[in-house]
Amino acid sequence: MSRHFCYGALMPASPEPIGLEIARTGRALSREFNEALTAAGGSLPQWLVLITLKQGDHRMQRDIAAAIGIEGATLTHHLHRMEADGFIRRQRGAGDRRSQLVELTPAGEQLFTRLLGAVIEFDDRLRRGISDRELAALRRTLERLRTNAASPHESTSPTR
């Protein structure tokens, strides 16, 4: 039987569920991250689009959406905005005219550079006082948690 948390009068202070703690930490960090990006003239989804475009050859919208982990319609929504703001261009694929090939404009490149600066700065701030070793351990545990979260639910709750 594993060590559990509990609430109310059942027991004195007990550890918060790890999922909730990470969700909470994630929200807090996301908020700060977003503020850093907003101050630099962008947003989190925009940044994700930009790095996806810079990193590899994900130029079809389908690939970008998959890389970011959002639905195609949601991506369309963001790309509309980014295109209206002049950060990206879209053109139909020559081979397959259904596909839209996305590319950065010079303004988009500038935005990327600006956001990259904000990201680096934020990352430096976050890592203050945390050793490389500790950080590596963190990454390993996070990876494991993601795997566990995505794994099947197993026999814990047989009914329903």
Next chain:
Amino acid sequence: MSRHFCYGALMPASPEPIGLEIARTGRALSREFNEALTAAGGSLPQWLVLITLKQGDHRMQRDIAAAIGIEGATLTHHLHRMEADGFIRRQRGAGDRRSQLVELTPAGEQLFTRLLGAVIEFDDRLRRGISDRELAALRRTLERLRTNAASPHESTSPTR
């Protein structure tokens, strides 16, 4: 000079910024967490309200909002829904008639129990294959990251 990540043709594969990785992990876990709560008939903000009510004597809305980390108006929104669903009751304070004292109804207690079950199950699943020692290290690092994220930005970017 610290080890940095980078993108595009500058360098081969490099680690993702830790802030982004946590934000990503947080989103993924939040999503699963939410699905677990939804399947049990609740939601994340509802759960946060419930544990806040169960944990201590945060009965004034102001305190609940502060404990959860949302604005008062946002809490009002959630409480409206929870009251309409019969999970909580509100009554004006006897001493200070401006305040609303929130309490769980029997249905609210049942919801709490149901959600607690879902949370425990999810937590067990998440912690699979992670030692107590590793988990403790994770919590310490997360705490440090939250502190760092909330800390002043320091001299990294002197301009602007």
Next chain:
DNA sequence: TATTGTTATACTCTATAACTATA
């Protein structure tokens, strides 16, 4: 028929501003 993307619509969570009622 299947795939790529768009449009229309809606939901959740959040926030700000203006307001009511108490203190």
Next chain:
DNA sequence: TATAGTTATAGAGTATAACAATA
């Protein structure tokens, strides 16, 4: 004046469903 909470409104991010164009 200050505080507790509400109402109205809005915005960001997300999703689903129905659709058009192309394969």
